[in-house]
Amino acid sequence: KAGVTQTPRYLIKTRGQQVTLSCSPISGHRSVSWYQQTPGQGLQFLFEYFSETQRNKGNFPGRFSGRQFSNSRSEMNVSTLELGDSALYLCASSHSRVEQDTQYFGPGTRLTVL
């Protein structure tokens, strides 16, 4: 079974721009969660989507948004980029929020904001 994939792997943007990141979950997985990883704050939860609905959201400003499509692929968008948004953005998929399957991470998208 193919693992979680993320595109693009690397992005360089300037302040004020917006960016869209994509995540394709493991086949059959319906839940996709997004995390931001930085050296200072570590891994922080952004939001989770299940069956095209945002179920949970972490403590991030409204500039961070996402969506999920009917095939479970998910995108996250960051508008009006700030220098502090530079991070590794990881998505993770799981079969269901209540079953035994755990979350499996993708390779991440490295975003650099200049």
Added chain:
Amino acid sequence: GENVEQHPSTLSVQEGDSAVIKCTYSDSASNYFPWYKQELGKRPQLIIDIRSNVGEKKDQRIAVTLNKTAKHFSLHITETQPEDSAVYFCAASLWPGGGADGLTFGKGTHLIIQP
């Protein structure tokens, strides 16, 4: 929300010795405690997890113990090898899929295996 503290931040051990990483959590409702290993430039990989109805789980050289009363859990690696060098993260959540706050992670432990 949940808060996970992880210690130590850096751990250096001689090859062949054991390594222990400890985590505490704040939310008594948490039921799921995974450990992830992240090598430089790679994705976090699940190495072992434990659910709240189990006190200990072992997989070859890796074991995890959970004390729900004290709200702490630990990762034990025996007979350490050079390939064990990585950053290890503990996490807690309501259930395996995440829960209201997703997985809440500790800050990580950089494990260094000295030859």
